[in-house]
Amino acid sequence: MKKVLILFAHPKFEKSRANAALIERLNDKKHVTFHDLYERYPNFHINVQREQELLVEHDIIIWHHPLYWYSSPAMLKQWKDMVLEFNWAYGPNGKVLHNKTVFNVITTGGSREVYCTEGYNTYTVNEFLRPFEQTAKLCGMNYLPPFAVMGTHNLSDRDLTNYANAYEQLIDLLQTDFSSQEFKKHLFLNDLETLTI
Amino acid sequence: MSGSLLFEAIVFLAGAIICVSIAKRLGLSSVLGYLLAGILIGPYVLGFVGEEGEDILHFAEFGVVVMLFLIGLEIEPKNFWSMRKSILGMGGIQVSLTVVITYALFTLLGYNWEVALVIGMAVALSSTAIALQTIKEKGLMDTTFGTSSFSILLFQDIIVIFMIGALPLLSNASEHTNGNTGHSTSNLIESLPIGLQTLAIILSVVLIILAGRFVIVPMLRKVAKTGVRELLIAAAFLIVFGISYLMEFVGISPALGAFLGGVVLSTSEFKHELESTLEPFKNLLLGLFFMAVGASINFIVIANSPMAIGGILVAIILIKAFVLFVTGQVFKLKLDQKLLLTFSLAQVGEFAFVLLSFAFQLNILEQEQMDMMLVITAVSMSLTPILSVLNERLILPKFGTKESISRPMDHIAKSQKIILVGFGHFGSTVGRFLRSHGIEATILDFDSNRVDFLRKMGFEVYYGDATRLDLLESAGIAEAKLLICAVDNPRVTKDITKLVKTNYPDVEMLVRAKNRYDAYDLINMGIDNIYRESLDTSLALASDALHKLGFRKYTLNRQVQNFIKYDEASLRRMAEQPERDENYIFKARKELEEQEKLLEDDFKRGIISYDNHWDSEHIRKQLQKPNEA
Numbered sequence: 001m002k003k004v005l006i007l008f009a010h011p012k013f014e015k016s017r018a019n020a021a022l023i024e025r026l027n028d029k030k031h032v033t034f035h036d037l038y039e040r041y042p043n044f045h046i047n048v049q050r051e052q053e054l055l056v057e058h059d060i061i062i063w064h065h066p067l068y069w070y071s072s073p074a075m076l077k078q079w080k081d082m083v084l085e086f087n088w089a090y091g092p093n094g095k096v097l098h099n100k101t102v103f104n105v106i107t108t109g110g111s112r113e114v115y116c117t118e119g120y121n122t123y124t125v126n127e128f129l130r131p132f133e134q135t136a137k138l139c140g141m142n143y144l145p146p147f148a149v150m151g152t153h154n155l156s157d158r159d160l161t162n163y164a165n166a167y168e169q170l171i172d173l174l175q176t177d178f179s180s181q182e183f184k185k186h187l188f189l190n191d192l193e194t195l196t197i
Numbered sequence: 198m199s200g201s202l203l204f205e206a207i208v209f210l211a212g213a214i215i216c217v218s219i220a221k222r223l224g225l226s227s228v229l230g231y232l233l234a235g236i237l238i239g240p241y242v243l244g245f246v247g248e249e250g251e252d253i254l255h256f257a258e259f260g261v262v263v264m265l266f267l268i269g270l271e272i273e274p275k276n277f278w279s280m281r282k283s284i285l286g287m288g289g290i291q292v293s294l295t296v297v298i299t300y301a302l303f304t305l306l307g308y309n310w311e312v313a314l315v316i317g318m319a320v321a322l323s324s325t326a327i328a329l330q331t332i333k334e335k336g337l338m339d340t341t342f343g344t345s346s347f348s349i350l351l352f353q354d355i356i357v358i359f360m361i362g363a364l365p366l367l368s369n370a371s372e373h374t375n376g377n378t379g380h381s382t383s384n385l386i387e388s389l390p391i392g393l394q395t396l397a398i399i400l401s402v403v404l405i406i407l408a409g410r411f412v413i414v415p416m417l418r419k420v421a422k423t424g425v426r427e428l429l430i431a432a433a434f435l436i437v438f439g440i441s442y443l444m445e446f447v448g449i450s451p452a453l454g455a456f457l458g459g460v461v462l463s464t465s466e467f468k469h470e471l472e473s474t475l476e477p478f479k480n481l482l483l484g485l486f487f488m489a490v491g492a493s494i495n496f497i498v499i500a501n502s503p504m505a506i507g508g509i510l511v512a513i514i515l516i517k518a519f520v521l522f523v524t525g526q527v528f529k530l531k532l533d534q535k536l537l538l539t540f541s542l543a544q545v546g547e548f549a550f551v552l553l554s555f556a557f558q559l560n561i562l563e564q565e566q567m568d569m570m571l572v573i574t575a576v577s578m579s580l581t582p583i584l585s586v587l588n589e590r591l592i593l594p595k596f597g598t599k600e601s602i603s604r605p606m607d608h609i610a611k612s613q614k615i616i617l618v619g620f621g622h623f624g625s626t627v628g629r630f631l632r633s634h635g636i637e638a639t640i641l642d643f644d645s646n647r648v649d650f651l652r653k654m655g656f657e658v659y660y661g662d663a664t665r666l667d668l669l670e671s672a673g674i675a676e677a678k679l680l681i682c683a684v685d686n687p688r689v690t691k692d693i694t695k696l697v698k699t700n701y702p703d704v705e706m707l708v709r710a711k712n713r714y715d716a717y718d719l720i721n722m723g724i725d726n727i728y729r730e731s732l733d734t735s736l737a738l739a740s741d742a743l744h745k746l747g748f749r750k751y752t753l754n755r756q757v758q759n760f761i762k763y764d765e766a767s768l769r770r771m772a773e774q775p776e777r778d779e780n781y782i783f784k785a786r787k788e789l790e791e792q793e794k795l796l797e798d799d800f801k802r803g804i805i806s807y808d809n810h811w812d813s814e815h816i817r818k819q820l821q822k823p824n825e826a
C-alpha cells in the first residue's frame with residue numbers, strides 16, 4: 001500500500017468550512033500522514049531535516065491548500081524554499097524525490113467558470129499552478145492534475161460532503177493502483193469517472 | 198517640649214524625611230540617614246526627644262521582628278534546611294571566637310569574669326536590623342556575602358535565647374542574689390528546669406509550624422474571600438503579633454519566631470500578599486528603630502571619659518572585624534566578600550540592649566558599665582554605614598579594579614563593544630547568545646564567586662558595583678556601542694540608567710525591567726529599549742494554554758504579536774500619566790485598578806477578537822457573488 005503525505009497549509013484553518021469537511025475524513029486513514037504546516041511551524045521556522053525525512057518515507061505527496069492570489073499561502077512557498085535543497089531534491093545529485101507522485105489539492109472561492117480566458121481571472125487554475133508543476137518536474141517527480149474544490153462560497157453542506165467523499169476515494173485509488181497516463185488525461189482529478197461527485 | 202504624641206510623631210517623621218532624603222541624595226544608605234536623624238532630634242542636639250527614646254526603641258524593635266518574618270517568607274523550608282551547615286558553622290565560629298576574645302580583653306582590663314562574659318556575649322551579637330536592611334537595599338541578598346551574613350545573624354538570633362537563659366546563673370555566681378526577683382515570672386522558660394526548657398522551645402517551634410499549616414493559612418483564605426483589603430493587613434499583623442507573643446511567653450526571641458513563621462508560610466499562596474502588605478510598615482518601623490538608636494546615644498557618658506570609650510569601641514570593632522574575617526577565611530570566601538562581611542557585621546547589635554539591661558537588672562553589671570556598653574553599642578551601629586561606605590569607596594575599588602585590569606583587553610573589536618551588566622539567570626542567557634554569535638560582551642557583576650567562574654570560562658568580567666561611574670569607565674563605557682542592563686534589582690537598574698544617561702548619553706541602552714511599573718520609570722528616563730521579563734514569557738505560556746484548548750498555533754502566534762504591540766503602546770500611553778507616582782501603601786490597590794483598566798481596554802479595543810485575514814466565511818458574508826478567496 002502506497003504511503004500518502006498531505007502537506008496542508010492554511011493560515012486560518014479554524015475558519016475554513018470547506019477544508020474542515022475535506023480533512024475530517026482523512027484522520028484515521030491508514031498510511032496517510034496529515035501534516036499541518038501552519039500548526040507545526042507557527043513561526044515559519046521549518047525543521048528541514050524532519051521535512052526531508054517525511055518526504056523520503058512517503059510515495060505520494062499532496063500539496064493541500066487554498067488558492068490565495070493565484071498561488072499557495074506563504075507557508076507552502078517557505079516550505080519549498082527551505083526543504084527542496086540543491087543536490088537533495090534537484091541538481092546533479094538530487095535524486096531523492098525521483099518517481100514520487102505529487103499534485104495539488106486546492107480550494108478556491110471563485111468558480112471554475114471565472115478561471116478561463118473569458119472569465120475575470122483570465123487563466124485557468126492549471127496555468128496558475130505551473131510553478132508547482134515545474135517544481136515537480138525539476139525534482140523528477142510525477143505531477144498529476146489538481147483536485148479542486150471551487151466556488152466554495154456557494155457550496156452547500158451536501159456539496160462539501162460529496163467533495164470530501166471524492167477526496168477520500170481518490171486517496172484510496174492512489175494508494176492501491178492507478179495509471180498516471182489515465183489520470184493525466186483530465187484537467188482536474190475531480191473529473192475521473194470513477195469518482196462520484 | 199515632648200508631651201504630645203502628635204508632636205513627637207511630627208518630629209520623627211520630619212527628621213526621617215529630611216535626613217534620609219539627604220543621605221540618599223549623597224548616595225549613602227538610608228540607615229545612616231535615620232541614625233543621623235535620631236542623633237539630631239535626640240536629647241543632646243535639638244532635644245526634641247528625651248527619655249521616651251527608650252520606649253520608642255522597644256516599640257520599634259518590632260520592625261526587626263517584621264523584617265525577619267519577611268525574610269522567612271523568602272526562604273522556603275528546603276532552602277533553609279540546606280543552609281544549616283553555614284548557619285551552625287559560620288555562626289558558631291563567629292559567636293564563640295568573639296566571646297572568647299572579648300572576654301579575654303575585658304578580663305585584662307580588670308573587669309571581673311562575670312562582667313567580662315556578659316560583655317563578651319553582648320558584643321558577639323551583630324545588628325540584624327542594620328546589616329540585613331543594608332544588604333537588601335543594595336540587592337546583595339543572593340550573593341555569597343549575603344547568605345553568609347544571613348547565616349551568622351540567624352545563628353545569633355538562636356544563640357541569644359540561651360544567653361538570656363544563662364544570665365541568671367551568672368548572677369548567682371557573682372553572689373548578687375538579690376537581683377533575681379521581678380523577672381522570673383516574665384517568661385516560662387526560666388521557671389522550668391533545663392530539660393523542660395529545651396522541650397518548651399521545641400514544642401513552640403512545632404506549634405508555629407502546625408499553626409501555620411492548619412490555622413493561619415485557612416484564616417488567610419477566609420480573609421481573602423471577604424475581599425476587604427485592610428482585613429489582610431490586620432491578618433498579617435495578627436500573625437506577626439501572635440507569633441511574637443507566643444515567643445516572648447516561652448522566652449524565645451520574637452524575631453526568631455517570626456522568622457520561622459515566615460518560613461512556614463513561604464510555601465503558601467499568600468506569600469506575596471503578605472510581603473507587599475508588610476513591606477512598607479517594616480521599612481517605617483525599622484526607620485523608627487534606627488532613629489531611636491541614634492537618639493539613645495548618651496553623649497554625656499561619652500564626654501565623661503571619651504578616651505576610654507573610644508578605645509574600647511575601636512577595640513571591639515577590631516575584634517569583631519577580625520573574627521568575621523577569619524570566619525570568612527575558614528569558609529573560603531573571596532577576598533571582597535570577606536571584606537563586605539567584615540564591614541557590615543562589625544557592630545554590636547540591638548540584642549545587646551536586651552542582654553545588657555537584663556544583666557543590669559540581675560545586678561551583674563553596674564550602672565556605669567551598662568551606660569558605657571549601651572553607648573558603645575549605639576555608636577558602633579551608627580558607624581556601620583560609614584564603615585561600609587569607606588569599604589565600598591576606598592578599599593573594594595582598589596581590589597576590584599586591580600583584579601580586572603590584570604586581564605588583558607583582548608580581541609574585542611572596539612567599535613563593537615558591548616557592556617553587559619548583571620550575569621544572573623537573565624544576563625547569562627543574553628551573554629551566551631551574544632557569545633554564540635562571536636560577540637564577547639564585557640560583563641559587570643557584583644558576585645565575585647560568579648566573576649571568578651566567568652573568568653575561568655574566558656569571559657572578560659569586571660567585578661563590582663555598576664552604579665559606580667569609575668567601574669563603568671574602567672570597563673570601557675567611553676567606547677561602548679551598547680550597554681545591556683540585565684540587573685535583577687529595579688532600584689539598581691534605575692541608578693545605572695541615570696548614571697549612564699547623564700554621563701554617556703550616546704551609549705545606547707537595552708534595559709531589563711521587572712514589570713510595567715519599572716518600565717514606566719525607564720520610559721520617563723528616556724529609555725527606548727525596554728524588556729519586561731513579565732511580557733514575552735507569560736504570553737508564550739498563555740498562548741500554549743489556549744493551544745491546549747484547541748486554538749490554532751499560527752493564529753495564536755499572530756495574536757501574541759498583536760498583544761505585545763498593543764501592550765507596548767498602552768505602556769507608553771500610561772507612562773505619561775503623572776499621577777502614578779506611588780505612595781507605598783496604596784500601591785497594591787493602584788496596581789489592581791490598573792490591571793482592571795487594562796483588561797477593560799483589551800475588550801474595548803478588540804484585541805481579543807480575531808482579525809479577518811484568510812477568513813473565507815467573512816468574504817462569503819460580504820459578497821454573495823463569486824470571487825477569488
